[in-house]
Amino acid sequence: MGCSVVALVRCNSYDPDETAAAVERGINLLGGVSQFVGNSKKRLLLKPNVLWGVDPKNCVTTHPSVFRAVAKVFQAGGAELLYGDSPAGVTAVGSSLKKAGLSEIASDMNIKLADFEGGRPVTFEGGTSGKNFFIANAVFECDTVISIPKLKTHGLTRMTGAVKNQFGCVPGMTKGEYHARYPDVYDFSNFLVDITRYISPELYIMDAVYAMEGNGPQSGTPKKCSLLLFSSDPVALDTIACRVIDLNPEFVPTVAAGVSAGAGNSTFDKIKLVGDPLDQFVCPDFNVVRKPPVRVPRNRLFIEIRKHFTSRPVADKSLCIRCGRCVEACPVNPKAVVLGKKAQKPRYDYGRCIRCFCCQEVCPAKAITVEDGVLKKLFPFASFFALLLSNYYSKKKR
Numbered sequence: 311m312g313c314s315v316v317a318l319v320r321c322n323s324y325d326p327d328e329t330a331a332a333v334e335r336g337i338n339l340l341g342g343v344s345q346f347v348g349n350s351k352k353r354l355l356l357k358p359n360v361l362w363g364v365d366p367k368n369c370v371t372t373h374p375s376v377f378r379a380v381a382k383v384f385q386a387g388g389a390e391l392l393y394g395d396s397p398a399g400v401t402a403v404g405s406s407l408k409k410a411g412l413s414e415i416a417s418d419m420n421i422k423l424a425d426f427e428g429g430r431p432v433t434f435e436g437g438t439s440g441k442n443f444f445i446a447n448a449v450f451e452c453d454t455v456i457s458i459p460k461l462k463t464h465g466l467t468r469m470t471g472a473v474k475n476q477f478g479c480v481p482g483m484t485k486g487e488y489h490a491r492y493p494d495v496y497d498f499s500n501f502l503v504d505i506t507r508y509i510s511p512e513l514y515i516m517d518a519v520y521a522m523e524g525n526g527p528q529s530g531t532p533k534k535c536s537l538l539l540f541s542s543d544p545v546a547l548d549t550i551a552c553r554v555i556d557l558n559p560e561f562v563p564t565v566a567a568g569v570s571a572g573a574g575n576s577t578f579d580k581i582k583l584v585g586d587p588l589d590q591f592v593c594p595d596f597n598v599v600r601k602p603p604v605r606v607p608r609n610r611l612f613i614e615i616r617k618h619f620t621s622r623p624v625a626d627k628s629l630c631i632r633c634g635r636c637v638e639a640c641p642v643n644p645k646a647v648v649l650g651k652k653a654q655k656p657r658y659d660y661g662r663c664i665r666c667f668c669c670q671e672v673c674p675a676k677a678i679t680v681e682d683g684v685l686k687k688l689f690p691f692a693s694f695f696a697l698l699l700s701n702y703y704s705k706k707k708r
């Protein structure tokens with residue numbers, strides 16, 4: 311694959327005028343809106359990251375200002391716009407978009423809501439994780455997709471960005487089925503790359519004006535990065551986003567999966583940066599886990615080791631409101647998390663838990679955090695070697 315271009319544009323706030331100018335500049339750096347809207351590409355789907363709908367001030371979702379600015383540029387370029395996202399868990403699409411502050415803008419700008427509730431089976435011969443996928447109808451209602459991810463930490467994939475944003479094009483609870491089908495984060499990343507290649511968004515615009523660090527993807531803390539990133543290559547864009555948060559892109563399985571599937575570039579000799587200098591935006595103190603995720607072993611002994619060593623979700627009873635969303639979202643059968651009638655918080659079965667962190671993602675009370683396994687806390691060095699061995703052994707088995 312040839313060289314990829316990533317545009318970096320400073321944007322210090324979500325002030326509508328500043329954001330609009332920054333978005334316009336970024337798109338112009340990539341050749342202008344005509345690159346993405348042509349005679350055969352008039353209906354564009356805007357795909358922000360909405361999660362399950364959180365107030366924009368929490369910086370968990372694509373900010374409405376960025377959404378509005380992107381919509382404005384493409385409408386001025388003559389496109390008809392649709393929008394939407396399929397939230398995590400059982401949350402309805404409409405209420406999520408409303409909470410995220412997007413439906414009001416869409417209604418003002420006459421942007422139609424696309425169908426993210428229903429979907430259809432598709433065959434993708436080029437898939438590496440499989441050939442058959444289930445994709446939201448929204449994707450087929452448009453000529454092309456403009457993906458608008460948020461830069462955030464993520465318990466499963468370390469960071470979530472351009473590649474992972476397409477997971478929202480898998481409707482509703484079907485997402486959980488994919489987590490269960492691909493319990494290993496590296497297999498799951500191959501799947502994410504497959505659906506990204508199938509959907510093939512024309513452009514990715516990442517909102518990192520305020521990113522989210524810490525307990526991602528929804529219970530972390532806003533972190534000002536003052537940046538919007540633009541690219542047609544999702545792997546290159548995520549690679550540069552990793553540099554911004556001072557995370558080795560090799561620790562992000564979606565980047566590695568993207569490179570091996572030929573979906574994009576991750577090395578500086580194949581990425582051309584345009585716009586503002588990268589150095590201005592690097593945050594060495596960004597709170598993110600700076601180590602690679604652990605493979606799910608297939609050997610019983612290593613499954614036992616992993617259970618005690620790897621990070622896992624933990625619920626805080628002082629914060630838990632007993633809503634049961636974590637249990638609903640858990641994709642494994644039988645559930646790896648249960649909430650008894652009289653229990654003050656959910657109880658985990660770490661032997662069953664595949665560490666997808668869906669429970670953490672949907673918890674409305676920020677009651678679930680990611681903690682190291684008990685043995686890892688006690689023997690950090692021993693755990694390092696045990697996990698290396700586990701990764702090596704699992705890789706060999708594959």
Ligand code: SF4
Pocket residue numbers: 623636639640641642645646647658662663664665666667668669670
């Ligand atoms: S308990 Fe949480 S992390 Fe474990 S499998 Fe269920 S949803 Fe995923």
Ligand code: SF4
Pocket residue numbers: 625626629630631632633634635636637649655656669672673674675676677678
């Ligand atoms: S941990 Fe969170 S999602 Fe689970 S029951 Fe408590 S508040 Fe609800």
